[in-house]
Amino acid sequence: MAGAGVSAGEGTRARTRVRASAAEAKAAVTAVAAEPEDAQRPLLKMSELAERSGVSPGTIRYYLREGLLGAGEDVLRTSRNMAYYPPEYVERIALIKRLQEERFMPLRVIKGALEDDPERVRALIELEDRILERALTTAEDRGRVSRKSVQERYGVPRNVLERLTEIGVLTPNQRGYDKDDVKIIEAIANFRAGGYEEALGFTVYDTLRYRKALEPLVQEEVRALLGRLAGEVEVERAMEIVAAGVEPLRELIGAMHSKLLLAALRDHRGGAER
Numbered sequence: 001m002a003g004a005g006v007s008a009g010e011g012t013r014a015r016t017r018v019r020a021s022a023a024e025a026k027a028a029v030t031a032v033a034a035e036p037e038d039a040q041r042p043l044l045k046m047s048e049l050a051e052r053s054g055v056s057p058g059t060i061r062y063y064l065r066e067g068l069l070g071a072g073e074d075v076l077r078t079s080r081n082m083a084y085y086p087p088e089y090v091e092r093i094a095l096i097k098r099l100q101e102e103r104f105m106p107l108r109v110i111k112g113a114l115e116d117d118p119e120r121v122r123a124l125i126e127l128e129d130r131i132l133e134r135a136l137t138t139a140e141d142r143g144r145v146s147r148k149s150v151q152e153r154y155g156v157p158r159n160v161l162e163r164l165t166e167i168g169v170l171t172p173n174q175r176g177y178d179k180d181d182v183k184i185i186e187a188i189a190n191f192r193a194g195g196y197e198e199a200l201g202f203t204v205y206d207t208l209r210y211r212k213a214l215e216p217l218v219q220e221e222v223r224a225l226l227g228r229l230a231g232e233v234e235v236e237r238a239m240e241i242v243a244a245g246v247e248p249l250r251e252l253i254g255a256m257h258s259k260l261l262l263a264a265l266r267d268h269r270g271g272a273e274r
Contacts, residue, residue: 043076043084053093060093068096068111095122123231127238134239144176154189161185163204169211221249 050057063069069089076084095118099105103125105113113121151158164170170181177185188204196202225245229238 042087044087044089045082045084049085049089049093052087052090055093055097060089063093063096066107066111068107068114069093092118095125098125117231120231123235124226127226127230127235130235130239131242134243144173144178145182146176147172150177150182150185154185156185156189156192160188160204164188164207167205167208169204169207 044052046057046060050060053060060069064072064075069092074086074088078084092114095114096107096110099110099113099121100107147161150156151161161170164184165172170177170184172178172181184207188207191202225242229241232238233241
């Protein structure tokens with residue numbers, strides 16, 4: 001009987017060991033199955049995060065306190081002074097810095113934008129960068145017209161061109177004027193040929209009236225255009241839409257200006273008659 005009791009106890013212990021081994025094996029299999037994903041997305045120490053993002057640990061801690069990197073649930077804290085951060089923070093910190101340095105956005109505005117839809121913010125920046133890159137490339141491809149050639153072609157006095165440059169209406173460089181500058185100079189030449197002379201009070205400073213009126217319109221146009229395209233269509237398709245709208249927009253503004261000018265003249269005549 002004693003031998004039987006020992007055998008029973010040993011059997012119980014053996015079954016316990018088997019169950020423990022099975023549990024350990026299951027845990028090991030689970031760990032192995034999860035290992036590839038974890039290996040691809042290793043957490044970073046603060047020093048590593050600072051090195052990869054190019055931002056100081058103090059700045060990163062400030063971002064964390066202000067909620068710019070989210071609520072912090074994905075930060076793994078192993079002790080009071082040690083924590084590990086997800087690698088996605090590198091990209092998010094880079095996005096914050098770009099919004100600060102290139103878009104001059106204050107941190108409170110950045111926080112609100114990232115809380116609403118961070119992916120849309122990234123799409124918006126990508127679209128803006130591509131449009132700017134395309135515009136700069138196109139401007140370079142089109143070439144420039146020398147100052148001498150412009151003056152000879154349109155007959156606009158040099159001092160007038162210099163004043164237009166001083167007030168920022170024209171933006172020539174060492175190689176001359178770009179296509180839009182030439183269009184402005186051509187328009188001014190046509191004004192002068194039509195009788196809009198300085199002797200009658202028409203000066204280059206009249207152009208500032210149009211720039212002042214157009215600046216808020218253009219800002220609103222950019223916000224509406226990018227807000228509707230970013231994240232909604234592929235970047236290349238968005239670029240096509242933007243390019244296709246340049247000439248129709250120019251025609252639309254010209255036609256609406258003509259209608260408004262005619263209406264204002266009628267109102268003025270009606271007021272004078274009354």
